[in-house]
Amino acid sequence: MSLLFIQGGSRWKFDGEGNIYTDSNFNDNVWKRYRKLDDELVVLLRKEQKIYSKKEASEKFNKFDDSKMKYIATPDLYKPWRNAFNLAIRKEIMDTVDHAVKNSDRVIIRSLGNIYTNTALNSALKYDKPFLVEVTGFSRETLWYHSMRGKIVSIYKELQYKRLIKKADYASYVTKEALQKRYSGPKNKLGCSDVELKIDTSALEKRIHKIKNKDAEKFILGTAAFLDVKWKGQKYVIKAIADLKNKGITGIEYQLIGSGTGKKLIRYAKKLGVENEVKVIGALPHSEVWKWYDSIDVYVQPSFSEGLCRSIVEAMSRACPIICSDVGGNYELIEKDFLFQKAKSSEISKLINLLSNNKEVLLKQAERNFKTAKDFDKEVLDRKRNTFYKEWVSNGK
Incomplete structure (x- = not known):
């Protein structure tokens, strides 16, 4: 069984020797939580164009162990910004995401609101794949304060987010109530931070x-x-x-x-x-x-x-x-x-x-x-999260 994890915000980073890295949002402890759910974990992120030296990459980023997980790297539609108007790049991204969803058994979609995650949700519905949405932030505010282009599309994207989240049966929110008030819909909900903490007394x-x-x-x-x-x-x-x-x-x-x-x-x-x-x-x-x-x-x-x-x-x-x-x-x-x-x-x-x-x-x-x-101790959150995610996996079989 294969689990696809997809997120559109973070980027793969590569060094000159072919090693793969992610930013501080993800590390091996985070990946372990997903690897427990299925036999195979496949992670899809967009790719940063810059190639780092091994020294710089290892000092700044978290190494991704591709011996334990598979990865898919797509073009970056948003950087440089002119890519957003490139129909060939847009099609390549949508085709890659659609193919990845089709070949997975279930999908975790983190942070709706971009071409990567929105395509994944629609493809999951098309292929009748069980999917869970992780809700991590407020769409309208994030776009509004991002740029002038963000302001232009912020209301549309907010309405799109609310419409899409209602199509999910399962959603995990990082807040106790704040995000749930804005983005209601799924009948099966969990309020649980995604932080990885081991409290040092x-x-x-x-x-x-x-x-x-x-x-x-x-x-x-x-x-x-x-x-x-x-x-x-x-x-x-x-x-x-x-x-x-x-x-x-x-x-x-x-x-x-x-x-x-x-x-x-x-x-x-x-x-x-x-x-x-x-x-x-x-x-x-x-x-x-x-x-x-x-x-x-x-x-x-x-x-x-x-x-x-x-x-x-x-x-x-x-x-x-x-x-x-x-x-x-x-x-x-x-x-x-x-x-x-x-x-x-x-x-x-x-x-x-x-x-x-x-x-x-x-x-x-x-x-x-x-x-x-x-x-927010890891053991406390892991118990809550594991129970909810395993329920999702079990019901999606």
């Missing part, structure tokens, strides 16, 4: 020691997100730091990790005179991300759209104090007083100033967030 103790012994020399903020998309909102944190600096409040450093170049963010920081306060680290393999969470003082998620933000949950598991935008399912995770309106740098600067000058607040938030993170 020493993380809180280390964080408390870090906070209590923190000197006043440098206060480090951090965000883990794609660097070259506007809707992740990092520029508003940079603006907040610049505003604080203009008021004489210094010693704040902002570190950014994630895929992309971050060139526009660097230029923006220079324009505001805080280029020395902003440090673009770039992509890190997932094993290094955990060390990075431990190195920062406060985690910031300024996105304009989220489902249930995986990075917030990961930061919580390292007992990070956190501030984030009040979008998507973020309210399910973080206390109201530490949420800010998207794109409101004035609110961000107030929270940064509060946390950088109050160890008691930092300690309280560290303890509160770590306690909440325990609800």
